[in-house]
Amino acid sequence: MKKGKVFSMLVASALVTSTLAGTAGAAAAKTASPAKKAASKQTAAKFKVINSGLQVDGDNVVLKAIEVNGTKLYSIRDLADALNAGLKLENGSVVLNDSYGYHSVSIKPNIKSLQVEGATQDFKVAPKLQDGNIYVELNTTVDALGAEIAGSGKIYKLKRAEGQFSTIGFDENGSIVATKEDGEALQVFKLSPSLGTPYEVFSSNEGAATAVISPDHKWGAFTNENGQLFVYDLGTGLTKQIGSDSTVKTDLTWSADGKKVYFIQGDKQEKISYITVDTGVLTEVLADKVENKSDLQVSNDEKKIAYLVNTTGVASNDADSTEDSLTIDYSGAGAQVYSLDLTTKGAKPVQLTKTTDNKLLPSFLTDGSIVYVSADPDGKDVNSVLKSISADGTKVTDLVSDIDVNLDVVTKDGKLLVAGLKADGSSHLYEVTGGTKKELYSTPNVITEVAISKDGKIALISDGKVVVVDGGKGTELTK
Amino acid sequence: MKLFKKISLVAVAAAFVLSSAGVGSSVQAAGSVSGKITINGSTALLPLSLQAAKEFQRLNPKVKIAASGKGSVTGPQAVKKGIAQIGACDWDASTDVPGFKAFAGQVANKVAVIPFATVVNKSVSVDNLTTDQLKGIYSGKITNWKEVGGSDADIVVITRAFGSGTRVNYQAKALGGGDIVKKAKNYKEVGSSGDMKTAVSTTPNAIGYIDLVYVSGGDLKAVKHNGVAATVDNVIKGTYKIWSYGYYMTKGQPTGATKAFIDYVQSKKFQEGSLKKLKFIPISAMK
Numbered sequence A: 001m002k003k004g005k006v007f008s009m010l011v012a013s014a015l016v017t018s019t020l021a022g023t024a025g026a027a028a029a030k031t032a033s034p035a036k037k038a039a040s041k042q043t044a045a046k047f048k049v050i051n052s053g054l055q056v057d058g059d060n061v062v063l064k065a066i067e068v069n070g071t072k073l074y075s076i077r078d079l080a081d082a083l084n085a086g087l088k089l090e091n092g093s094v095v096l097n098d099s100y101g102y103h104s105v106s107i108k109p110n111i112k113s114l115q116v117e118g119a120t121q122d123f124k125v126a127p128k129l130q131d132g133n134i135y136v137e138l139n140t141t142v143d144a145l146g147a148e149i150a151g152s153g154k155i156y157k158l159k160r161a162e163g164q165f166s167t168i169g170f171d172e173n174g175s176i177v178a179t180k181e182d183g184e185a186l187q188v189f190k191l192s193p194s195l196g197t198p199y200e201v202f203s204s205n206e207g208a209a210t211a212v213i214s215p216d217h218k219w220g221a222f223t224n225e226n227g228q229l230f231v232y233d234l235g236t237g238l239t240k241q242i243g244s245d246s247t248v249k250t251d252l253t254w255s256a257d258g259k260k261v262y263f264i265q266g267d268k269q270e271k272i273s274y275i276t277v278d279t280g281v282l283t284e285v286l287a288d289k290v291e292n293k294s295d296l297q298v299s300n301d302e303k304k305i306a307y308l309v310n311t312t313g314v315a316s317n318d319a320d321s322t323e324d325s326l327t328i329d330y331s332g333a334g335a336q337v338y339s340l341d342l343t344t345k346g347a348k349p350v351q352l353t354k355t356t357d358n359k360l361l362p363s364f365l366t367d368g369s370i371v372y373v374s375a376d377p378d379g380k381d382v383n384s385v386l387k388s389i390s391a392d393g394t395k396v397t398d399l400v401s402d403i404d405v406n407l408d409v410v411t412k413d414g415k416l417l418v419a420g421l422k423a424d425g426s427s428h429l430y431e432v433t434g435g436t437k438k439e440l441y442s443t444p445n446v447i448t449e450v451a452i453s454k455d456g457k458i459a460l461i462s463d464g465k466v467v468v469v470d471g472g473k474g475t476e477l478t479k
Numbered sequence B: 001m002k003l004f005k006k007i008s009l010v011a012v013a014a015a016f017v018l019s020s021a022g023v024g025s026s027v028q029a030a031g032s033v034s035g036k037i038t039i040n041g042s043t044a045l046l047p048l049s050l051q052a053a054k055e056f057q058r059l060n061p062k063v064k065i066a067a068s069g070k071g072s073v074t075g076p077q078a079v080k081k082g083i084a085q086i087g088a089c090d091w092d093a094s095t096d097v098p099g100f101k102a103f104a105g106q107v108a109n110k111v112a113v114i115p116f117a118t119v120v121n122k123s124v125s126v127d128n129l130t131t132d133q134l135k136g137i138y139s140g141k142i143t144n145w146k147e148v149g150g151s152d153a154d155i156v157v158i159t160r161a162f163g164s165g166t167r168v169n170y171q172a173k174a175l176g177g178g179d180i181v182k183k184a185k186n187y188k189e190v191g192s193s194g195d196m197k198t199a200v201s202t203t204p205n206a207i208g209y210i211d212l213v214y215v216s217g218g219d220l221k222a223v224k225h226n227g228v229a230a231t232v233d234n235v236i237k238g239t240y241k242i243w244s245y246g247y248y249m250t251k252g253q254p255t256g257a258t259k260a261f262i263d264y265v266q267s268k269k270f271q272e273g274s275l276k277k278l279k280f281i282p283i284s285a286m287k
Helices: A003-022 A034-044 A076-082 A138-144 B046-059 B074-081 B131-139 B165-174 B193-202 B232-237 B256-266 B268-272
Strands: A050-056 A059-068 A071-075 A086-090 A093-097 A104-107 A113-116 A119-122 A128-130 A133-137 A154-156 A165-170 A176-180 A187-191 A200-203 A219-223 A229-233 A238-242 A249-254 A260-265 A271-276 A282-286 A293-298 A304-311 A314-316 A327-329 A334-341 A358-364 A370-375 A385-389 A396-400 A404-410 A416-421 A427-433 A436-443 A447-452 A458-462 A465-470 A473-476 B035-041 B063-069 B086-089 B106-121 B156-160 B187-190 B206-211 B220-225 B243-251
Touching (some): A059 A128, A059 A133, A071 A076, A071 A138, A076 A086, A076 A093, A076 A138, A119 A138, A165 A447, A165 A458, A165 A465, A219 A249, A249 A293, A293 A334, A304 B046, A334 A358, A334 A370, A370 A404, A385 A404, A396 A416, A396 A427, A404 A447, A416 A447, A427 A458, A436 A458, A436 A465, B035 B074, B035 B256, B046 B063, B046 B086, B063 B256, B074 B106, B106 B165, B106 B256, B156 B165, B156 B193, B187 B193, B193 B220
Parallel strands (some): A050 A154, B035 B063, B035 B086
Antiparallel strands (some): A050 A059, A059 A071, A071 A133, A093 A104, A113 A119, A165 A176, A176 A187, A187 A200, A219 A229, A260 A271, A271 A282, A304 A334, A358 A370, A370 A385, A385 A396, A416 A427, A447 A458, A458 A465, A465 A473, B086 B243, B106 B206, B106 B220, B106 B243
């Protein structure tokens, strides 16, 4: 005999007895035949049992339900099965225990209150006992068990982390790290790519919250408020300082072998340097006095770097700083892509672009060419384009122009992923090979970050939520 | 190696609710903003503006942000003239400060805390100066380092040009409202924080003042003020007084792309992230 069937029989006998003893029984002194009356009440209160579909952690399940005065009540046995919760009878109550051992919920038929970890809560509609099964309100019961109702019949066995997330990446074991940015302080969360596994607040170190993850997914690199470089172990949370240099460092990026951390250096972002992780030694790569560098990228073979130079406007005035004399020329302001050959001693940076469009997210492809997002601030209704500059810098081509591109990522093994919006506002993620796009995922919300695990799994940030993508299907790990 | 503060938390610990309180915690949805934003003014705030612009454009690729620096007063001046949407200024230019009248109709949006430091060339042995000593030096009454406990050498005064926010704050907070008097010799005016760093670093016996972020490298060092070291901790604790808020001045309350950008700069993500890495202090740190 199945476990549920046995439980049903036990409930039928134990709880009916209990109910009669506790409620109808109390009326026995006043009535001639209380048992008969109670039995007749039970018959009168019988509701039609229907099958009701829900989605639990992405899987479709069907639960028995009844509708009482417009409120749907669900079979507690089916609900416990769907949530992997334990179910037992204890002192005339049905006790539900979540599978993680954190929550205990005690329910009695026909009694509006329920006990959650010993505290009293209330149902809107009291649970109903019918044909040996108890039917309960979904939301109250699910919430009391520490599970999450996400609307539209979606249930998560564990409440998901809530908030606005960014700075997403994977550790070497495939767990996702992401920074929650709307709490009291920035915090790094660690999330399993599978639903039903508890999340963890991994670090409250503000530096770690903006860390750049190493190619082997073992380390995060960051600088503190004193400009010092640190790495932290994504497995243990242990952190160590690398070297002692305290100049301002921005745009940290790892070499492909994970041995160096390159960065833009200086109060005015005027230099490019790297620190060797094992020794802490700082090596200057470029000090050409050109200020406002950013978006540093290192080619996989470490033979080239690419970066942006953000040219400022030019303000002029007289010696007394009079208002009348003030003029500003913004015509030359904007970002340009530069590259530098690291294999030739004394090589000079090469300016690869001259146009006035916004240039974002430069990345090296395996053939040495550089892709970047080109956005036209004057063309609100014109698509932003993924452009490619040939390795020798002579040829600029539009690689993706049929969507409004907002993101490009090149994986460690050289795959190019591109995200952008279609005219209907939906956001799409593609793998781009040559001129061919293969859609990996789509969502009504804007995709703002994409991360790839060691074994090629995809996680992304969409509308501030962490989403893991598998076979074109996205699962929101946070809400 | 030290262990991060590591808090284990499982989703089932139901009471874990973090509030979203804080300055500018709601940032407009990514990709929804377009338009042009121009920023002019404080050179001290320029690296912050450029960093924020870069990050904001990643979320909103079609926003064009152009920035320039020419001293704080040119920030609200540019806003008044309509040649910039944002005036970066090291003081609240909607109020009167010594030397400058309030810019009527402008709104001061706090974006950072900027500590300033008195700096001297490394040849100078003095490591602490009082308000009165600094007043004496900048008014021209004290001209030799031996008068303040140093070697027998002429003091070379380096100052920022009129209109500098660093100068306004330095006069008000380091000199106690005292004047900076032009001198015929051993006196130089410079136009930016970078020029100040270069001038003090390369001029023996020089004294100047600069944003704390610039006090690294170079042949210059910060000296204590009234016995208190110029550190971020001392600013936050309230013991070190030479600091100011950095402001984005706008014509009235900011709107559209300008508002969205200022919201981003004020967001926890930027304030606790990039702003600190650039060695500014988040506005929330000042109680």
